[in-house]
Amino acid sequence: MIEVNGLRKRFGPQLALDGMTFKVEPGKVTGFVGPNGAGKSTTMRVVLGLDAADEGTTLVDGQRYRQLRQPLCVLGSLLDASALQPSRTARDHLLWMAHSQGLTGKRVDAVLGQTGLTGVAKRRAGGFSLGMRQRLGIASALLGDPRAVMLDEPFNGMDPEGIVWVRGLLRSLAADGRAVLVSSHLMSELEDVADHVIIVGRGKVIADTSVKDLLTSASGGRVNVRSQDVAAALAALPEGEPTGPSTLTVTGMTAEAVVARLNGHGVPFSEVSAHRASLEDAYMDLTREAVEYRGVSS
Amino acid sequence: MMRQLRAEWTKFRTVRGWVTGMALAGGFIIAFGLFPGMQGTCTDNKCKLPTGPQGHLVTDRFEFAGQTLDGDGSLTVNVTSMTGELPPGPNAEQPRQGLTPWAKAGLIIKDGTKAGSPYAAIMLTGSHGVRLQHNYLYDQAGAGAASWLRLTRAGDAITGEQSADGTHWTKVGTVVLKGLPTKVQAGLFATSPQHSEASALLSSSGPSSVTATFRQVSQQGSWSGQLEETELTGSGDIGPLVSGSSGLGVSVTQALAGTFLGLVFAIVIGTTYVTSEYRRGLMRTTFSATPRRGRVLAAKAIVAGGATFVTGLVAATVAVVFGQKMLRDNGVFVHPVTTATEVRVIVGTAALLALCTVFGVAIGVLLRRSALAVTIGVTGIVLPYILAMSVLPDGAGRWLLSISPAAAFAIQQSAVEYAHVANNYIPTEGFFPLSPWLGFAVLAAWTAVAVGLAAVVISRRDA
Structure with a gap:
C-alpha cells in the first residue's frame, strides 16, 4: 500500500504539487493519469525519497521509504527506462541492484526470464530500443519481489505486443495482491487494465474513483437508438434528442424500457444500445480545466 | 554497508572504461619505471662508495x-x-x-x-x-x-x-x-x-x-x-652522500616518475564514476536502492579508492623493484634506501592515487558534470605538480607543492636532505618542500573537505 498525504512542492515560482493526496490499494491496478506537468513524476520521486516535499508525507507499507532496509523488496519502481550506464550489460545492471538489496544473481535471472530479456541479458544496455529498456526497467522494479510496484509511463516506446504484455503483467501483479500504480498521460493506455484511477492536474487529485464508477457516470445512463423513422421514435420517446438523420439518444431510461416503449408505439428500429463512454471521454471531461490551464501557460 | 560496497563494486567492475582506465593507470606507472630513458656511467661497481658507521653511504x-x-x-x-x-x-x-x-x-x-x-x-x-x-x-x-x-x-x-x-x-x-x-x-x-x-x-x-x-x-x-x-x-x-645535482645519482623516487600520469587516470575514473550516474539519471536508481545517501558516497569512495589503491600498490611495487634494477643496469647510480623507506614510498604512492580518486568522487558529487569535474580535479592535483617540475621558479614551485593537493607527492621522497650538505634540494631532484607524511596530510585535508562538502550536498539536494 502506498499512501500520499498532502504533498506540496514548489520549484521556483511554480507550484508542482498542491496538496496531492491519495492511496494505492493492494490487489488493484491503479492508474495515475493526468496531463504532462500535472505532478505525476514529482509525486513518484517524493514517494521514493528522491525529492523532498515542502509539506506532506508519503508512506509505503506504513513506513517512510528512506527508512526501508531493503527498499526494492518493498516498493519496486521504474521512473526512467533510459537511466542506464550504456556500456553495462542488462544482467550486470540488475546484478548491482540485486547486490544492493542483499539479493543474488538467481533473482536477476528470474526477472530476466519474467520480462523476456534472457536472450539479451549479456548485451550492453546502450544498444537497447526504448521498448527493451522499458522491459529492463520493469525487470528492475520486480527484482525485489516487492509488495508494491510503481511504474512511470511504462508503455512509452513499446510495440503493440509489448503493450499487451505489460497489461497482462500488471493484472497478474495485482492478482497476486500487490499494490500497482501506473502512470500515463494517455487514459486509453489504461483501458482494460486499471481497476482504479487517480486523475491529477495542477499538482492535485481531480478524481479518485473506480473505473466502473467513472464509466457509469460518464455514460450518464444514455441509450442510443437507430431508426428509419426518427420523427415517430421521438414521438414515442419525448425524452430523446436527435443526434443524426437516423439516430437519437435517450437519457434517464434503461435500454429495455426504450425497446418496450418503441414496440408499444409500433416504431421500427434497427438498434437500441446502452451508450458506453470510453475512459478517454471521462478523462477529457475531468481534465478539461487542467488542459486549459496548460494551454494558457504555454 | 556491505551490500552497498558489493553493489558499487559490481557497478565498477562492469564498466569496461573504468577497468581499462585502471589498467592504464598502473601501466603508465610501470612503463615510466621500467623504461626510464636515463643513462649513467656507474656500471660494474664503478660507483662503489664507502659506508659510514650508521650504515649510510x-x-x-x-x-x-x-x-x-x-x-x-x-x-x-x-x-x-x-x-x-x-x-x-x-x-x-x-x-x-x-x-x-x-x-x-x-x-x-x-x-x-x-x-x-x-x-x-x-x-x-x-x-x-x-x-x-x-x-x-x-x-x-x-x-x-x-x-x-x-x-x-x-x-x-x-x-x-x-x-x-x-x-x-x-x-x-x-x-x-x-x-x-x-x-x-x-x-x-x-x-x-x-x-x-x-x-x-x-x-x-x-x-x-x-x-x-x-x-x-x-x-x-x-x-x-x-x-x-x-x-x-x-x-x-x-x-x-646525497642524490641530486651536487651529489651522486638519483633516488628511488625516479622509478615512480609516471605517477602523475597514473593520477590523471585515477582522477578521471573517480569523477566519471559519479558524474556518469548523474548524467544518465542513474543516480536516482542508486538512491532508490539505497536511500541513505551518505552510504552511497562512502561506498563509492571506498570502492573507487580501494581499486586504485590496489592498482597503485601493484604498479608501484613493480616500478620500484624492477625500475631500480633497470636504472642500475643503465649505469645510473640509485641511492639505496632502507626497506622501511621503500615500503613507505610504494604504499604512499598507492595511497596518493587512492586519495586522489576519492577526491575525484567528491568533486563528481559536488559538480555533477564530467568535463568540469575532471578539469578541476586534474587542475587541482596534477597541474601544480607538473608546473613545479617544469617551468616554475623554485620558490613558486615549492609554495605550490606545500599548499596544493600535489603536496602529497612528498610521500614519494626517498632522498634525504641534510642541512650541512650543500645540494639543490629542489622538487625536480626528488626533494619536496614538506616531509612525506605532512605532504600527504595536505592532500588528506583537501580530500576530507571535499568529501565533507559532498556528504552534505548529496543528502540535501533533490536527486
Whole structure:
C-alpha cells in the first residue's frame, strides 16, 4: 500500500504539487493519469525519497521509504527506462541492484526470464530500443519481489505486443495482491487494465474513483437508438434528442424500457444500445480545466 | 554497508572504461619505471662508495696531514687563511675565485684512514662559521668568528673549541665516538664539496677546491711525529652522500616518475564514476536502492579508492623493484634506501592515487558534470605538480607543492636532505618542500573537505 498525504512542492515560482493526496490499494491496478506537468513524476520521486516535499508525507507499507532496509523488496519502481550506464550489460545492471538489496544473481535471472530479456541479458544496455529498456526497467522494479510496484509511463516506446504484455503483467501483479500504480498521460493506455484511477492536474487529485464508477457516470445512463423513422421514435420517446438523420439518444431510461416503449408505439428500429463512454471521454471531461490551464501557460 | 560496497563494486567492475582506465593507470606507472630513458656511467661497481658507521653511504675525501695519536691528547691550530676556486657559474666559462659555503678546513680525529671510518672534526667553513661534525651525519655550529681551533681527545669523548685570538677559548661541543681505539689518526684537513648554483631556470654545479694555511700547530699527548705548519688544498667532502645535482645519482623516487600520469587516470575514473550516474539519471536508481545517501558516497569512495589503491600498490611495487634494477643496469647510480623507506614510498604512492580518486568522487558529487569535474580535479592535483617540475621558479614551485593537493607527492621522497650538505634540494631532484607524511596530510585535508562538502550536498539536494 502506498499512501500520499498532502504533498506540496514548489520549484521556483511554480507550484508542482498542491496538496496531492491519495492511496494505492493492494490487489488493484491503479492508474495515475493526468496531463504532462500535472505532478505525476514529482509525486513518484517524493514517494521514493528522491525529492523532498515542502509539506506532506508519503508512506509505503506504513513506513517512510528512506527508512526501508531493503527498499526494492518493498516498493519496486521504474521512473526512467533510459537511466542506464550504456556500456553495462542488462544482467550486470540488475546484478548491482540485486547486490544492493542483499539479493543474488538467481533473482536477476528470474526477472530476466519474467520480462523476456534472457536472450539479451549479456548485451550492453546502450544498444537497447526504448521498448527493451522499458522491459529492463520493469525487470528492475520486480527484482525485489516487492509488495508494491510503481511504474512511470511504462508503455512509452513499446510495440503493440509489448503493450499487451505489460497489461497482462500488471493484472497478474495485482492478482497476486500487490499494490500497482501506473502512470500515463494517455487514459486509453489504461483501458482494460486499471481497476482504479487517480486523475491529477495542477499538482492535485481531480478524481479518485473506480473505473466502473467513472464509466457509469460518464455514460450518464444514455441509450442510443437507430431508426428509419426518427420523427415517430421521438414521438414515442419525448425524452430523446436527435443526434443524426437516423439516430437519437435517450437519457434517464434503461435500454429495455426504450425497446418496450418503441414496440408499444409500433416504431421500427434497427438498434437500441446502452451508450458506453470510453475512459478517454471521462478523462477529457475531468481534465478539461487542467488542459486549459496548460494551454494558457504555454 | 556491505551490500552497498558489493553493489558499487559490481557497478565498477562492469564498466569496461573504468577497468581499462585502471589498467592504464598502473601501466603508465610501470612503463615510466621500467623504461626510464636515463643513462649513467656507474656500471660494474664503478660507483662503489664507502659506508659510514650508521650504515649510510658517505663521501669521505679530503686532503690530510696527520700523525698517530696514542691515547688522550689534543691538537691546536691557527687557520690563517682560506681561499678557494669555484666552478664556472651558469653564465660564465672560467672558474672563479671564492669559497663554496661548505668548504671546510680544520682538525680531525679519525679511526684510521679507511674511507667511511668514524671521526670527529672541528673546522672553519666557507660561510657557515665554525662547525663541530662527527660520523658524517652530525653537525653542530660554533658561536661567532674564530681562526683558532682545538680538538681534544679524552677516551671516547672528543671536545672541540674555538678561539678568535688563541688565548680566550670557547667550547663548541663534545661528541662521543663509541669504541674509538687507543691509536687514532689526527691532524689537519681541507676539503671542498661540489658547488651548485640555481638561478630561476638554470642550475649548474661543479667541483670546487679550498686552500687553507695552518700556522702555530701545537700537539699535546703522545704523537708519532711533529705536525708542521703547512698549506693544504683539498676537494671533496666528509659527509653523507646525497642524490641530486651536487651529489651522486638519483633516488628511488625516479622509478615512480609516471605517477602523475597514473593520477590523471585515477582522477578521471573517480569523477566519471559519479558524474556518469548523474548524467544518465542513474543516480536516482542508486538512491532508490539505497536511500541513505551518505552510504552511497562512502561506498563509492571506498570502492573507487580501494581499486586504485590496489592498482597503485601493484604498479608501484613493480616500478620500484624492477625500475631500480633497470636504472642500475643503465649505469645510473640509485641511492639505496632502507626497506622501511621503500615500503613507505610504494604504499604512499598507492595511497596518493587512492586519495586522489576519492577526491575525484567528491568533486563528481559536488559538480555533477564530467568535463568540469575532471578539469578541476586534474587542475587541482596534477597541474601544480607538473608546473613545479617544469617551468616554475623554485620558490613558486615549492609554495605550490606545500599548499596544493600535489603536496602529497612528498610521500614519494626517498632522498634525504641534510642541512650541512650543500645540494639543490629542489622538487625536480626528488626533494619536496614538506616531509612525506605532512605532504600527504595536505592532500588528506583537501580530500576530507571535499568529501565533507559532498556528504552534505548529496543528502540535501533533490536527486
